[in-house]
Amino acid sequence: MTGKTLRTDEMSAPPSPSHRTDGAGSFVDLEVTSNFTFLTGASHPHELVERAAGLGAPAVAITDRATLAGVVRAHQAAQRMGIHLVVGARLGVWLDLACAIDEPTLPEPRLHPHAPAPPGFLEVLVHVPDLPAYARLSRLITLGRRRASKGRCLLSLHDLLAHAGPGPADTSPGRSPEDAASDDGLMLTLVPPPVLDEAFLEAARGIAASAGLREGAADRLSIAVRRIGDPDESIRVEQLATLSEHLGVPLVATNDVHWHDDRRRPLQDVLTAIRHRTTLDRAGLDLLGGGDRRLQSDAAMRARFRTLPAAAREAVDRAGSIAARCRGFRLDQLRYEYPHEVVPEGRSPDEHLRRLVEQGARERYPPGIHPDGVPIRVRERIEHELALVRELDYARYFLTVHDIVRFARDRGILCQGRGAAANSVICFCLGVTAVDPDRIETLFERFVSRERDEPPDIDVDFEHQRREEVIQYLYRRYGRERAALAAEVICYRGRSSVREVGKVLGFAPETLDRLASGLDRWEAGGGDPERIREAGFDPATPALRRVLALANELVGFPRHLSQHVGGFVISERPLCEIVPIENAAMADRTVIEWDKDDLDAMGMLKVDILALGMLSAIRRTIELVNDSAGTDGRDGDSPPLRYHTIPAEDPAVYDMLCTGDSVGVFQVESRAQMNMLPRLRPRCFYDLVIEVAIVRPGPIQGDMVHPYLRRRRGEESLEYPDQEIRRVLERTLGVPLFQEQAMALAVVAAGFSPGEADRLRRALAAWKRPGNSIDEFRRRLIEGMRSRGYDHAFAEQVFERIRGFSGYGFPESHAASFALLVYVSAWLKRRHPAAFTAALLDSQPMGFYAPAQLVRDARDHGVRVRRVDVARSGWSSRLEHDRSIADPWMREGASADARGGAVGMAEIDAATAERSHSHPIGDAASTSLRVDRPALRLGMQMVRGLSEEDALAIVDTVERHGPPVSIESLWSQSGVGAAALRRLAAAEAFGSLGLDRSRSLWEVRALPKRRAASLWTALDKAEPPVRPHTSNVRLPKVPRLRRVALDYGTTGLSLRDHPMACMRPLLEPRGILAAAALGDDAVAADGEIVAVAGLVLCRQRPSTAKGTVFMTLEDETGIANLIVRGKVWARHRRIGRHATALCARGRLQRREGVVQLLVRSLEDLGADLARLDRGEGASRSLAGRSRDFR
Amino acid sequence: MLLGEDAFLHGEHAPIVADFNPAGDARRLLRLAEWCGRFAPIVGTCHAREEWEDGTEPPGLLFDLHGCEDLLEHRYGEGDLHRNEQRFALDVEASLDRLGLTAFAVVADTVGLAWGVAWHRAASQPSEIGSHEGRDQAPPAEVSDALRTDRVVRPSEAHATFEDLPIEALRLDEETRTGLRQLHFEKVADLLAVDRAELGLRFGSLVPRRIAQALGEIGETVVPVRAVPIFEIDREFATPVQAREGLELAVGAMLEELCDRLRREEQGVERLRLVVDRLDLPPVSLVLSLSRASRRIGHLWSLLSQRMEEIDPGLGVERLSLRALRVRTLPHRQRSLTRSGQGRHDGSMVDGDHADTPDAFADEAAAAELADSIIARWGEQAVRRPGPIEAHVPETGDRLVPIRSKPERTATSDRDMSRWPRSLRPTLLRHRPDPIRIEWIGRADHGEHLTVDHELDTAGELVVWWRGRARRVVAAEGPERIAEPWWRRDDRMPGERELPQIREYWTCRFEGGLWAWVFREVCIEGRDGAESGPETKGSHDRGRSRVQSRWFLHGLWA
Secondary structure (H helix, E strand, O other), rough: OHHHHHHHHHHOOOHHHHHHHOHHHHHOOOEEOOOOOOOOOOOOHHHHHHHHOOOOEEEEEEEEEOOOOOOHHHHHHHHHOOEEEEEEEEEEEEOHHHHOOOOOHHOOOOOOOOOOOOOOOEEEEEEOOHHHHHHHHHHHHHHHHHHHHOOOOOOOOOHHHHOOOOOOOOOOOOOOOOHHHHHHOOEEEEEEOOOHHHHHHHHHHHHHHHHOOOOOOHHEEEEEEOOOOOHHHHHHHHHHHHHHHHHHEEEEOOOOOOEEEEEHHHHHHHHHHHHHOOOOOHHHHHHHOOOOEEOOOHHHHHHHHOOOOOHHHHHHHHHHHHHHHHHHHOOOHHOOOOOOOOOOOOOOOOOHHHHHHHHHHHOOOOOOOOOOOOHHHHHHHHHHHHHHHHHHHHHHHHHHEEEHHHHHHHOOEEEEEHHHHOHHHHHHHOOOOOOOOOOOOOOHHHHOOOOOOOOOOOEEEEEEHHHHHHHHHHHHHHHHEEEEEEEEOOOOOHOOOOHHHHHHOOHHHHHHHHHHHHHOOOOOOOOOOHHHHOOOOOOHHHHHHHHHHHHHOOOOOOOEEEEEEEEEEEOOOOHHHHOOOOOOOOOEEEEEEEEHHHHHOOOOOOOOEEEEHHHHHHHHHHHHHHHHHHHHOOOOOOOOOOOOHHOOOOOOHOOOOHHHOOOOOOOOOOOHHHHHOOOOOOOOOOHHHHHHHHOOHHHHHHHOOOHHHHHHHOOOOOOOOOOHHHHHHHHHHOOOOHHHHHHHHHHHHHOHHHHHHHHHHHHHOOOOOOOOOOOHHHHHHHHHHHOOOOHHHHHHHHHHHHHHOOOOOOOOHHHHHHHHHHHHHHHHHHHHHHHHHHHHHHHHOOOOOOOOHHHHHHHHHHOOEEEOOOOOOOOOOEOOOOOOOOOHHHHHHHHHHHHHOOOOOHHHHHHHHHHHHHHOOOHHHHHHHHHHHHHHOHHHHHHHOOOHHHHHHHHHHHEEEEOOHHHHHHHHHOOHHHHHHHHHOOOOOOHOOOOOOOHHHHHHHHOOOOOOOOOHHHHHHHHHOOOOOOOOOOOOOOOOOHHHHHHHHHHOOOOOOHHHHHHHHHHHHHHHHHHHHOOOOOOOOOOOEEEEEEEEEEEEEOHHHHHOOEEEEEEOEEEEEEEEEEEEEEEHHOOOOOOOEEEEEEEEEEEEEEEEEEEEEEEHHHHHHHHOOOOOOOHHHHHOOOOOOO | OOOOHHHHHHOHHHHHOOEEEEHHHHHHHHHHHHHHHHOOOEEEOOOOOOOOOOOOOOOOOEEEEEEOOOHHHHOOOOHHHHHHHHHHHHHHHHHHHOOOOOOOOOOOOHHHHHEEEEEEEHHHOHHHHOOOOOHHHOOOOOOOOHHHOOOOOHHHHHHHHHHEEEEEHHHHOHHHHHHHHHHHOOEHHHHOOOOOHHHHHHHOOOHHHHHHHHHHHOOOOOOOOOOOOEEEEEEEEEEEEOOOHHHHHHHHHHHHHHHHHHHHHOOOEEEEEEEEOOOOOOEEEEEEEEEEEOHHHHHHHHHHHHHHHHOOOOEEEEEEEEEEEEEEEOOOEEOHHHHHOOOOOOOOOEOOOOOOOHHHHHHHHHHHHHHHHHHHOHHHHOOOOEEEEOOOOOHEEEEEEEEEOEEEOOOOOOOOOOOOOOOOOEEEEEEEEEEEEEEEEHHHHHHHHOOOOOOOOHOOOEEEEEEEEEEEEEEEEEEEEEEEEEOOOOOOOOOOOOOOOOEEEEEEEOOOOEEEEEEEEEEEEOOOOOOOOOOOOOOOOOOEEEEEEEEEEEEEEE
C-alpha cells in the first residue's frame, strides 16, 4: 500500500451504511479505555464511539478497568451513530489471590507500558458475545468489587475462569436451558506485560489449557499485540508471534486506546499526574510517553501490521472477527423485571393492585364525607390509570412502592410522595402521595406514558432521621443481590479542575486557592478574564491560559462514583447480572455502577427514597402537641392531632403567610419566597401551589412572575387566543407556571401527542447535554402552531416560555405535594408555635435558619423559651406548662441576679412579653392563647459537644432522684463524667441549682477527673453526699457581650441579648439604624440613603439575578434585606463574603410591603465586635452558619 | 485581624509562609542561647525546659544575672544597679537586632515575672487593646517609647506589675488558659483574689506554682543550655607574625589539635573556617566545604594551605581562629584483619587515614578528597557527576550536576527500577541531535518525506544525508514514538493551537554496517486547515491533520 492510498482512506468522510453492516472483517478497536477508568482515559465514551464511527469502523469496544459504568453512555452513542458497541471490561487478575488478599497493600494495577506488573498479576480484556456472558461478566465484577474497598476490584484467575464460560461453576438461579444452549462464554484476551517474563508465559499456558478443556471454547482466547510505538515493541511483537504459534492462541491487534483525538494527549498526561499525586515535571516515566493510543482505521492498522510475521498480520482480522462474534449482544437486550414477592400467591399483579387501590379509595373518600362513595370523576380516572398500568405491565412497580410506603406507615415513619407521582389517583389511593388529585389539575401522562415505554419515576420523602430504616428494610427484603442504590457520577467542576490542573502544572497551592476562589462560577471557556485579573493574575500569560484551557477540558470528566441521594433499584432476577454492584464509601450501602440517566436509558425501575427534614419536624410537632395535651389534661377530650386531620384552609394561616411571616415554614421560608408572599397574598391552597412553583429559576427566567402578579391584582387584562388555550392556562391566569401546562400547550396548540409532549419536556431538561434534539422539537412546535393558525410571534413566545423551564420548573403535582407541606407546617407554626419550634430545633440541621433565628422568631411570636437546664431538659426540646411545674428560678429570680450576675427568668420573660407586643399577630391571637400556651424548654442536644448518652443518663437520674441538689450529687448519681458536666456548665445548664455559668464551671472543676471505682459506689448513689457550696470565692464579673458570645459558643444561640444590642451604643452615634426602623416611615422615607448593621444570616446569588447578591442581616430588632448589585459586590467582595457582622449603606426601597436596601457600600464590623469583646473570639463564635452560596 | 488567608488578600506584599517546625525552632534557639553566652555566664531557654510543649507559646531566652552586679558595673561603669540592668537589656536587644532578630528584654527578680512582663506587659496597657492580636505573637513593633525605655522591674513595683499582667503571662498550658478564660479570669489580679488551693484543685497545681514562682515564693533557677562540643582552636600571638612560614606552622599545629579532638569525639568536619585577625587590615575568614566529612590532617592541610596563599598578612597577624562549623559523626573503622600487621603498631583502629585500606570505603573517600582538591581550586561547578532524570526524551534522561548537589527527587527516585524494561538505546547518544535530510531514490511518489508508518524497513532506496555524505539505508525498524514535554514550552497552547511534538524513532542500518538512530519530529496541528496558518514547504495534508516533519540523527551504535 502506498502512502497515497492510505491518505485517501484516512480522509474518509462518514462511511456508507453498507460499509458498516458488512464490515465483519474490518478492524475494530477492542482495547479502549474511556474516562470511566478514572484519571486514566482522556475521552468520554461517546467521543470514542463517535470517532470510531467517523473512522468507518463497524463497531468499537469500551473496556474500562473492572467497570461497566460507561457502557450505557457508549451504547447510546453507538445507537446514534449506527455502529455496534462491543461491551467489555479490562480486568486485573491475580494468579493467586493469597498474594494480593492483604488488600491495603494491594499494588495499583499496572496502568502504563513501562511499569512492571506486580508479580502474579495479569491483565485480561473481556468481551461479551451474548446475554448470558454479559450476566457472567457483571457478576464477576460484582464479586471482585464487593470483596474490595470502594473503587477497587480484587479478582483471582480462578474467579475469571469460573465465570468465563458455561460450566459447572455457573450456578446462577433462574437460568433456563435455552439460555445455556446459546451461551458462548466470554471472549478473553490476554494483555502481555512490557517484559514477557516467566510468570506471564506460565499464566498464558495455563489459561490456554483450561480454556481448551471446554468444548468449543478454545477460540475464545487471544493475546493482544500492539504496534503503537512503545519502547522495544518490535522485539515484543516477534516474541508474541512465537508464543502464539507455540500455544495455538491467535493474536489480536489492539491499540490500548486512551483518547479519541490526539489533542487529548496533554490532558491524559495531566490525568496521569493527578492520579500519581505529582507534577508533570516529576511524573517522569509515569507518563504514558509517546505511544499512539488513539482509535485507528482499518487501513492504518493493515499498514502497520503489513510487514510483520503472519501470526501478527492476522491479528487485525482477528479483532474484526471477535467484534463480529460480539454482535450477538446489545445492551438493550437486557430485560429488567420488577420483583414478584409484592404479589400474593394465586393473584395476578393487576388484580392485587386493583384490590389495594379500591381499598385505598374507600379510605381516602370515606362514606362519612362522601356519601355517594368515591366521586365519579375519580372512579373514571382510576379505571383509566389501571388500564394503562395493565397495558404497560407496571403493576408490580406500583406494588413495590406501596410495599415500601406500607412498611413506613407500620413503623410510624411519615412519608409522602413528591414529583410527578402526584399526578396519579392510584398513587393517592395507595397512600404514596398525599394531595387529592381532585384539588389540582393533573396529567397522568406526565407520570406514565404509553409512548415513552420508560418506567415512571416515583419519589417518596421520608423523615430524614429515619430514612435509613427504610433503606435497610429494602436490603433485607430483597437482598444485596437484587437491591442497590443508584450511583451518582461525581464529575470535575470548574474549581476542582482548576485546582487539580494547576497543581499538576506546578502552581503553588496558595496561588491556586486565590485563582479558584476568584472563579465564583465556572464559565465555559475558562472563566471571566476580569475576575482572573481581579484575583491578581494576568489572563494572557501562556501558563495561565494553559491551566484554564486544560481545566476547561477536564470539566465534566467523571471523578468517582458516589451514591445517589436515594434512588433504589430493585429487580426480580439478580441485579448483579444486569449491572455490577460495588461497595459504597458508607458502611452497609451497596451501589450499582449506573447513574439515574443510565437507568432511565435502560428502562429500569428506580424508587427514590428521599429524606426530608420537614417530615421529621411535622411528626415531632404532632407528638409534642398530643403529649402536652395529654399531660396537661386541658384538652383531654379533644381528639389527638393527626397529620391527615389538620384542618384545611384555616384563614389565620393565610393571614400569617400574607405578612411574609414564614420562618421555619417549609419551602416558603427563603428570602425570595418571603418577599413573594406579601405580593402574592395567598388565600387558598391553590395559591400555595402557585407560590411554591413561581419562585423558581424556570418561571423567573421565563419572565412569568410579573405578568402573573399584575393579572392577579387585576392590573392587566386577560386574553386567550382560543378556548383550548384558555382551558390550559386559566388557572394560572394565562401564564404557564407548571411543566404540565407547557406540555399541555404543546398538545393543544401544536398537536403533539401527550407522549411527544413529554419527550419535549425531557429534551428541554437536558438541552445542555450533547446530541440533544431540541431544535427538532422547536421546528415541530412552531410549525404545528402555525398550521393551527397561531401567529409566528406567539409560537416563538410559547417556545421560549417552555424553554425557560429547561428542567427548573416544577410539575404541578410536585408543587402541590410541597404546597401541602407548606400548609401543614404553616398551620403548626400558627397554632402550635412552641411545639413547632421545638420540633424544628430537634430536626436540625434543616431549612434556612439556624437555631438562633428559629428561637428568636418563636419568641417574637410570644413563645417563652427557656434555657437548657439539667433538671428540666430532655435530650430534645420539651414543652413546659407552668401550672404543673414549679420553677424555683421564677421565685429566686431577683436574688439570683444579685448573687452571681445570672440573668433570671423574670428578665427573659419580660423581654419576651415586650417583644411579642410589637408583633402584629402577637396581639389579638396571643391574649386568648397565652393562658395555656406552653413554654419551650431547650433540649440538651443544643449543648455543643454533649453526647446523647450522657444527656439521657442525666434525664434518667432526674427522673429517679428528683432535681439534683448539687453538681456533685448529680455527678455521683448519674455516673456522667466531669467533662460532660463541664460542657453543661459552660452552657449554663445548672440554672435551677442557682448557679450561673462561672459559678457552675467553678464547681464542676472541683470534681475529680477520674471516678474512683469502689465497692461503695452503689451505696453512694443511694445516698448522695450533699455538699453545700462552701466555696465563696469572688469570681470575676463577666461583661455583657462576652456572656452573649459564650451563649452562642456553647449552645448556638443566646436568650439574653442579641450581639448587635451590645454594639448599639457604638452604632447609634454613627447614625446606623435598627433593622426594624427601616420599615418605619417616620424614621426614614422610601428612597432615602440609610445605614443598617447586623450579623450576616445568608448570602445568595441566584443564577437568574445576573450577578446580584442578596444578603440578609440580623440585628436585635429584626431582619434587613440587602440587594447588592454586581458592581457594588465586585467592589466589596471580600467584606461581603467573609465578614461576620457588617454595616450596609444604601438606598431604602419599600414596595408592596417588602423593605429592601439597595446597597452602595459595605463595611466590616468584625473589628468593632472584637474590640467590644476584648479579643475573646466573640466574632468567631457568632459567625455561626451563614447560609451561603458556594 | 489579618491572619492566614486574609493577610494574603489584604497585604500588598505577601508574607513569607513556611511550615511550622517546632523541633527546628528549638534547635535554633539552643544555638542562639549558646551564642548569648557572651552576655551572661548562665543562659537558658524557657522552651526546652518546660513541662508543656504545645508549641503555641513563644519561646525565649533566660539570663541569670545573679551575682553579676560587679560584672555589670565593670562593663557599664556605673554604680546604679538598675541603670546597669537597663543598659544590659538594651545591649542584648541591640545585639540580637544586629542578627536580624527583634528582641524585648526585661530584667526582673524572678524568672516568671521577667517572662511575663517581656511577653505580656504590652498587651495589658490600655492603649494597646486595639492591636491585641500582637500579644500572642511577638511583642508589637509599635511598643510605646515609655515601654521601650523601661526594661527593669524594680522590686518595689514587682507586685503591682505582676497583678496587672494577663493570665497568659503565667506560662500555663493551653487547656488551663482556656479554662481560666472561660471563667473570665483575665488578669493575674483576678487569680490572686481567689484562694490558691481552690485554684489548684480546679485548674491543676501548675497555676499556684506559677504564681508562687513569679512572686519569688518558690525558687526557680535558670538551667544553662547543654554546651555542644565546640571544635575551635584559637591562637594569639604575642607579637604580630608576618612570616608565611610562621603562620603555616601555627595553622598546621592548630589543625593537628583540631583533628585530634575530632578523632576523640568520632567526628569529621564538613565545613571549616579559619579567621585571621590582622593588625592593620580587617579580619579575613576562609571557609572550606568538603564533599565528605573528614579528619585527615593531610587532606585538610592540602586544602587549607592552598587558600592561605591568598592571605595578605599586612603588618602582621595577631590572632588565628580555626573552627569546625559543621561536623558529622565519622565512626572509627577497623582495619582489615589480614593487613593489620602492616599498619601502625599502636592499635587496630584507623581513623580516616585510609592510605593502606584499599576497600570501597577508601576509594570513595579518596575520590571525595580528589574532588575537594579540585573544587578548592576551581569552584563548585568544576566537578560534576551524571545525575539520572526520569524522562521519556532520551537526551534529557540524565544531566551533569555538581558532585556535591543532592540527587533530585522524582517520582521514581524511591522506587525499584531494576525490574523495569530497558529500551534499546544507542551507545553514543548525541546531546544535540544532528539535523539530517532524507531522500528517496527512484520513488517519486513519496516526495521528500516519509509518510507512512512502518515503511522504512522496506525502503531500500532511502538515502540519508548526514554530515554532507549520502548514506543508503539498508534496513530499518520502528517507529518508537516519544512525546516531548509539552508543558515546558511557553509559547504554545495545548488544545488551542498545537499538540505535543512527537518524535518517531527508527533504528537504521546504513550501507557499510553503521547503525544509526534517526527520528522525525512530527507536530500535528489543529484539524482545521484555517487555524494552522499558511502551508509551509514540507507539510502535507494527511486528512485528519497537518504534519510537519524534520529529520535528525540522534545516536550511533558502536
